[in-house]
Amino acid sequence: MATPQKSGSILIVDDHHDILIAAKLFLKRYFAHIEITTDPERIPSILANQQFDVVLLDMNFTKDISSGKEGFDWLQRIQNMDATLPIVMMTAYGDIQLAIKAMKMGATDFVLKPWENEAFLKTLKDAIQKQKSESANPTENYQRKFPNIIGESEPMLAVFNVIDKIAATDANVLVLGENGTGKELIARAIHKHSDRAQAPFVSVDLGSISASLFESELFGHKKGAFTDAREDRVGRFELAQGGTLFLDEIGNLSPHLQSKLLTALQSRKIVRVGSTKEIPIDIRLVCATNMALSDMISKKEFRQDLLYRINTIEIDLPPLRERKGDILLLADYYLEQYSKKYQKNMEGFHKDAYAALKSYSWPGNIRELQHTIERAVIMSGTPMLSTDDFQLKKQTSNRAILDDSWDDTSTLHDIEKQHIKKVMTTHDGNISSAAEQLGITRASLYRRLKKYGL
Structure with a gap:
């Protein structure tokens, strides 16, 4: 019978050389490449030069025998280097609380030393398979990597x-x-x-x-x-x-x-x-x-x-009007945040509210959407938000503002001057609102007003 072709690459980091040798002898029967080191300080250079499917990381090193602090530190550092790389933690002390804490911090799984071979192998294969499944869906992968960016x-x-x-x-x-x-x-x-x-x-x-x-x-x-x-x-x-x-x-x-x-x-x-x-x-x-x-x-x-x-x-970075698929995601997120902040039992948006949010051009981008939802949560007397709960500005496109302001003989200087003048008129001279629509800072708008004598 033909021997199954081995695949997969594993980095094992443990300060006990005997444990490294034992793990390598067992795992090399199932994986194509096993890299070992007793020095965690080598992790950055190893990861920079080689690709691995999983890292097997000891939770306790000689500097810090039993608290797991050094292992937690390296867990975070590896995650910062590659947030998609599965990390399986090891501990010789059977401290389940340390293992649980490690998983809350992002470790994929853990094994206890001494290990049982079958369970040990399954843990590593499952970790690799989980990472492959997540890689097949980049959206979920990025959501996990960048949870603060919706x-x-x-x-x-x-x-x-x-x-x-x-x-x-x-x-x-x-x-x-x-x-x-x-x-x-x-x-x-x-x-x-x-x-x-x-x-x-x-x-x-x-x-x-x-x-x-x-x-x-x-x-x-x-x-x-x-x-x-x-x-x-x-x-x-x-x-x-x-x-x-x-x-x-x-x-x-x-x-x-x-x-x-x-x-x-x-x-x-x-x-x-x-x-x-x-x-x-x-x-x-x-x-x-x-x-x-x-x-x-x-x-x-x-x-x-x-x-x-x-x-x-x-x-x-695209403006919100060019990522309309994210508007409702952001609206739902801010609804949840401000419902908690202001202790309001908000349930969601009516269909007309969703339609209004999605069709609006959001000249102030995410910041404007955030403030709109915050105000609506504060002022609404019902658990479901409707269009009437939003104070969306009446839309006047920049293109419409420009159409009667220039012709083929106009210079860029003329176009910019007329455009700023029109926007300032639209906002009754309000510098903040005009700068927001123009997509520039207040200081930049002041400079242009001075430049054009407006």
């Missing part, structure tokens, strides 16, 4: 795919998208699934930092560097040391401040205000903007060399 539409699956590919690298990332699309959630997902996940994630809204405080906020300052510098202060770059620095609204930086940022990124060193000492920085950079940086480059408003530095990878 979406099943094709545009969002494409975004998840990019995050999945680039998170474990150290490449700088530029996230593009309109206001309210969830750019910071994407940045946090990249950080969570990177090798830097255990280090800080530091978020900076560049649109809210004045030019005079830019260097102090990002690079820090020494006591006495300026009038209000009463003590030494660590800047955001240092706070993010070893982790991820997220710079939101990077398109709002003036060319002068862009130059200072570029210098720090090129040299990977910063100097606190009031000091001459260079401080090395080790950060992964993720930036975001709702502005068209390529257009800004052509207008000399953004440095091309800075763009090259920050956009090794670009992620284009």
Whole structure:
């Protein structure tokens, strides 16, 4: 009888060499490749260079004999490196509570040492089969990987795919998208699934930092560097040391401040205000903007060399109107969240409400949908929401606004000026509402109003 062809690759990590040898001798009869190591510190390099179907991970190492703390730490680190890789935990102490905790943290299963061969083999084969089944359904796989980002539409699956590919690298990332699309959630997902996940994630809204405080906020300052510098202060770059620095609204930086940022990124060193000492920085950079940086480059408003530095990878986050399949998912999610928050016994949406939510264009994207559902939950007197519970703005398409404003002889300058003027009129001069419809920040709109004398 022909011997069945073996397949599958297993990494076994245990600080007892005898256990590794025993496991390898038994499992190599059933699997094509068995890799073993007594040193958990080698896990990142091994996983970076080889593909495995399952990791068999000891729960206790010599540094931490019985609490499982070191095993839990490596469980999380492996998940951050590859959230789809099945991890089966081992413990020699028969502590079922540790095993249960490990599974709550994401372990696929566990085995107790000494193992019973048949059960041991079945546990590993079941773990591999479970992973293959999940891989066959990418939507479920991504939902498990990115539980804080809700979406099943094709545009969002494409975004998840990019995050999945680039998170474990150290490449700088530029996230593009309109206001309210969830750019910071994407940045946090990249950080969570990177090798830097255990280090800080530091978020900076560049649109809210004045030019005079830019260097102090990002690079820090020494006591006495300026009038209000009463003590030494660590800047955001240092706070993010070893982790991820997220710079939101990077398109709002003036060319002068862009130059200072570029210098720090090129040299990977910063100097606190009031000091001459260079401080090395080790950060992964993720930036975001709702502005068209390529257009800004052509207008000399953004440095091309800075763009090259920050956009090794670009992620284009779709507006909510281009992912209509996710609108009802998000609506249901926020209904549940705000029902709990405000202690309201909400049951769901009437059909007309669903239809209204799906047909609306959501110029404010997810943020607008979130606020709409929150208000409806607060104000509704019935457990089922209807169209009347929503205060959706009367829709006026940008195309309709533009149609009577330009002809074939109009320049881009003319079109933008007329478009902004029309939108400002539509919103009775309300800067926040106009900026939201235009998909730019308030600061950006103020600059354009000044530029065009509006």
